[in-house]
Amino acid sequence: MPIKEAEKSYDHDKIEKKVQKFWKEEETFKKVNELREKGPRYSFLDGPPYCSGKIHLGTAWNKVIKDSYLRYKSMNGFSLRRQAGWDMHGLPIENKVEHLMDIQSKQDIEENIGIAKFVDKCREFAIENKIAMEQQFDQLGVWMDWDDPYMTLDPKYMESSWWTLKRANEQDLLVNDQRVISWCPHCGTALAAAEIEYEEKVDPSIFIKFPVTGEENTYFLVWTTTPWTLPANLAICVNPEFDYVYVSKDGETYIIAENLMETVLGKQVKIRRTKIPAESEDEEDKVIEEKEVMYEVIKTVKGEDLVGMAYDYILADEIPKQMEFDSEIEKVHTILPGDHVELGEGTGLVHTAPGHGPDDFEVGQKFGLPIFCPVGEDGCFTEDAGKYDGKFTKEENDQIIEDLQAKNLMYRVETIEHRYGVCWRCKTPIIYRATKQWFLKVTDIKDKMLDEIDKVEWVPKWAGEGRFHDWVDNARDWTISRQRYWGIPIPIWECPDCGELKVIGSLDELKQESLNEINVSDSELIHRPYVDEVEVKCDKCGATIKRIPDVLDVWIDSGVAGWASLYYPEEKEKFEDWFPYDFITEGHDQTRGWFYSQLGTGVISMGKSPYQKVLMHGFVLDENGNKMSKSLGNVVSPEEVIEKYGADVLRFYLLWASKPWDDLKFVWDELLNVNKMINILWNVYVFSTTYMSLDNFNPNEITEDDIILRSEDKWIISRVNSLVKDVAEDLDNLFFHKATRKIYDFILDDLSRWYVRLIRGRTWVESDDPDKLGAYYSLYTALVKLISVLCPIAPHVSEEIYENLVKGVNPEAPESIHMLNWEYDAEAIDEDLEAKMDVARQVIDASIRARDMAQYKLRWPVSDITVVSPDENALKAISELEDIIKDQSNTKEVLTAAEFDKLSFNAKPNLKILGPKLKGDMGKVVKGLKAADGNQIKAELDANGTVTIEGIELNSEEVLFDSELPDDFVSSEFDGGNVFVNTNVTLEIRQEAMARELIRRIQDMRKDLDLDVEANINVDVETSQEFKDLIVPQSEVISHEVRANSLIITDTEECSKDSKDYTKEWDIEGEKVIISIKN
C-alpha cells in the first residue's frame, strides 16, 4: 500500500475522534501495556481527583502531565501501572446532596431522610460524577486504566484504611482527646487544618472593660473580635514580662499594656497651636501653645504584678453557670500569665475562653480552669449560656455588645476587616469549639516525616525543602474524626464501661468479631449506617460494645491510596511489585493535602514515604493572573478549548506555556501559536504526501543505491536525531516546557522554514531521480522521527500521521505509534554539520536582507556574493555548503575572503592627532590625502606602517579611512562577518531574471485555473521584439518550470490567439506581455 495523499487541512475534531475510536476498537492501550509487561517497572500513583463532576483546566493540566510523561516512559520500555483514582467520599458530596434533597440540617438527615438513604444518594452522586469526569479525561486523550480504577468507596480499598488506623493504634498514635478544634457549624463537624480556607471578613472589634474586683471604677481593658466567646470567658491573660499602666481618664481607671496605650486610648497629650499675627513687620508672629492632657498615667507595673488579681465577670447576670465556676474554682475570673500574649494588636490583656481557642485551652488546662464551651455542634448556644440559650453564636454578637453597653462596660465598638477561616466547602465561618475528637499524633512522628521528606526527590527543589518542610514542621496533631455520614467509618469500637478500644483492621475481622448476623453486601456493611449496627464484645470486660459514630477525614481516604489501591494487606503480590511509588505529581495546593496525608499515613503504616519523586506543578490562572473561579466568571473549561482547537493543541499548550512548577496564565492568543505549529506540521505532512503519493514513494523499497543524500538531507536527519536525544533529556528531567519548545522550534524553523524550503526544487523533478528520492527519504525520515517525539504530548495527530506514513507502507509496523521504542540514531548526529548549517543559514539570511534593502528582487539572480569573515571555520562551512547558499541566495558564485577587496577607501587625516602636531602644514596634508588614492595609502600603511604625503610622514594612527562600497554592491552583516552582494545586471542575468518574471506569472495563472500540480499546459506569449529576445534563450527553462508542452513566443504583430484560452495581460518591467495558457 502506498502513502496516501493527506487531507488538505488539519481538522482536529475529525482526526481526534477517529484516532480515539481506533484506540477503543483495537484496545490499543491494553496492547501497549502488554507489550511492555516484561520491561522494568516504573510505578506511578494517580492523585485521585475529587468527584465533583467537572474537570477544569488545572485538572486537565495535571492529567496531561501524567499522561505525556507515562507515554514517554512506556516508549522507553517501562512496564507501567496507570490506574486512575477517584476520591469519592466526604463533605463536598454530602453538601451537594443536601442541596439536591433540600436538606437543612443533620437532624433532617438522621430523623427524616434516614442515614441509609442519604448515604445511598451520596454514592449514586459520586458515581455519576465519576462517569462524567471520565469522559472529559477521555476526550483529552488521557490513557489510564479507566475500567479498573481505585475508588475510595470500594470496600476493599476502605478496609486498607482501617488497617492503617489499626497500625496507628498499635503504635499509640491514635488518641481520643478533648481539644479545641476548628468546627463548621453548618456541617456540624470537626475540620482539619487542610479543610479551612481563608477569606476577608468584617467582624466586630470591641474593647471591653472588665471591672477589677474591689477597686471602684477600675477596669482591665480587653480586646476581642469574637464577642460571642465572652459567655465562655474564664480568665484574662497578661504577659508577665510586659509593662502595664494604670491610666486615669474621664474619671475611670484602665489597665492596659504600656506599649499599646496610645494606640488604643489616643495621644496622651494634645497640643493646640494658635497663631497670633504680628502687629508690625518688625515682630514675628506669635504662637501660643496650649497643651491638653487627655489622660494621666497613674502608675506602671509589670505583667506579673497583675497576675492573681480578680475581676468581676461581665455577664454574671446573663450566665448563671459562670458564677458557679467563680465560686468553685479559684483561678476562674482572675489574671493569668501567658507567654502567648503579644503586643501586635489589642490591649496586651487577652480574653481567655478555654472552650473556644487552642491557646486558651492550653492555659485552661495549665491552671485547672474548666473547659467551658456553651456552644453546640450546630453553632448555637446551649443551656449553659443562660440568656443566650438557643441563639446562633455569631448572630448573637450584637446582643452581647448591647448587653455590655447597657452595663457601661464597653469602652469602644468598631469593626475590623481581616482574614478569617471558613469551611472549605460550605464557606461558613468556622468557630473554635472544645470537643472530644480522635487524633493521629502527628507530633510524635514528625521527625520521622521530616527525615522522609529529605529522602524524596522534589521537583522543583524548593517544593520539598521550603514549602513542604515548613508545613510538616508546624503540623499539629491531625483531627481525623468527622461527625458525618458519607465517609469511611472509623473502625473503633469503644467500651462505655471500661474504656477499652477495639480497632478493626479488615472486613473479615469485622465479620468474625460481629455478634450480629450480617446479611448485607460488603459495600453496605462497610458504610454507615450498617456498620453502626455491628456490635462486638469488649476484650477486657466482655461487654457488648458499639462503634463510635464518626467517619474519617477524607484526607485519610486518599492518603492511604498507595497501598489501599493495591488492596494491601489483604492482597500482597501487587503491593510487593509496585510499592513504593517512583513518581507522583500534583498541584502546589497538595502540599498540605495529598503530599502530607500520604506521608503521614505512610510513615504510620509502612514507616516510610510512599513516594520517591514528586513533581509539584502550578495552577492555571486566567490571563490577568487571577485564579479562575466561578464567582469571577473567568473560568475557561477544557471542553471549550478542545472544541475550538482540539485536545492535542491544548495538551501541547499546557506543557509549553510555562515551567511546570510555575503558575500558568491561560491566554487564548498563545494557544493560537500552538495551533499554528500543529497546522504547519500538518502542512509539511500534506506537502510530503502530495509528492510522495504522486511518485508512489515507498521508503521500504529504497536502497542506498537509489538515493543521493545532499548535505541538507544529512543535516535534517542529524537535526531530528538530536531532537530525539535532547527531548529525552528534558522529559527525564520533567522539563516539559523545554521539550515542547524544542519540538516547536524544530517544526517551525528547521523542518518547515528551512528544510522544506531547501528541497522544494527537487520535488519538481520528474522520474525516479536519486536526488529527488534522497529528499523524499530524508523528509520521510525526519517526519517519522518527529511524530515519534511528539506522540507522548500530542498523541492524536501523531497517530494519524503514523497510520498513513508508516503503517501505510509497512504492514509489519507496530499498529500504533505508541508502541514504538524511543530511539535515536547516534551515528546520524553530526554536530559539526549542524553548526555549519547555522552559518550557511545566516549567510543566506544576510544576503537576502541585503538584496531586500537594495530592492533587488530575490527572483533575479546575481553573479556573485562574497562572504567575508575572519573565522576560518565559518569560511570552511560556507564552501562546504556552497550549493545551498548558491541556490537560496540565487547567486551564480559564492566567494569567500578574510577581507573584501572590492571596498574602496578614502583616506582622511585624524584631526585630533595631526592638528596639534602639524599646525600650519595641516592644509597640505588634507589636500594631499583627498587627492591621493585611498586604497594605495591603505596598502602602503598596511605594508610599511607609514606613508608620506606632501613630504610629511604619517603613521597608521594618523590616517583614518572611510570605506565605500562600489555602486554595484550591497552588504549586510551576519554573526560571523559580512556578506557582499554583487548586483550588477549583465545581459545573461537580465535574461534569466525576465524568465523568472515570466515563470512567476504563468504559475500564477496555473493557480488561477486550479490546475493539478502535475498537469501539463501549452503556453503562448506575445510581447515586444525586445522582450522576446530576452526570454527566447530561456525557453527551455521556462517550459520545464511551468510544465509546458509547448511554449510559443511571438512579437505582438504576429499574434493570433484562441479566445477560449486563459489569457492575461501583464506588465513586466515596463513591457507589455500577454500570456495565454491551455491545458
Next chain:
RNA sequence: AGGCUAGUGGCACAGCUUGGUUAGCGCGCUCGGCUGAUAACCGGGAGGUCAUGGGUUCGAAUCCCAUCUAGCCUACCA
C-alpha cells in the same frame, strides 16, 4: 506576622545556576516584499530605567541586602 515563588517592550516568555559584545524569541503593531506549503513565508522599523533603592565588582538582568507589588501556603489575628 512568617514562609515560598515571581516581577524583563502592549501581551506571553527566555536569559539568572557559572556576572562579560549591542538583553533575546514569539505574538501584536507598523512599513515593505514574496506568491504552486499560501489560514504559509521573507525583510525593515518602532517599542525595554530588566519592579525600586543600595551594595560587591573593572563590569550586574544575573551575586548580596533592603523596600515595594502580586500569587500561593501557613499562623494560637485572642
